[in-house]
Amino acid sequence: MKTLLVSMTAVALSTAAAQASTSATATTDLNLRAAPGPAAEVISVIPAQQPVAVNGCLEEANWCEVVLDG
Known part of the structure; x- marks a missing residue:
């Protein structure tokens, strides 16, 4: 499992009523960084x-x- 920071401008955020958390999908290959x-x-x-x-x-x-x- 990796928990990292990504720029919001490169992900598409979506919510679903059945989910308690928010999910996102990268619109392009996206670097995961150790800090903002x-x-x-x-x-x-x-x-x-x-x-x-x-x-x-x-x-x-x-x-x-x-x-x-995960």
Whole structure:
């Protein structure tokens, strides 16, 4: 399981009534970073069309904490 931060501008957020959490799908290959900001270390990549769970977002910075693969 990877819990990392991604830019909100590169994911499509969606909600479903049956789900308690928010999910997102990368619209393109997307770098997962260790912290918010383009200078933070790239830990992995979310492939295009890969779903992730969104734990929360820093709206003022346009970054979200996500869980990839579980």
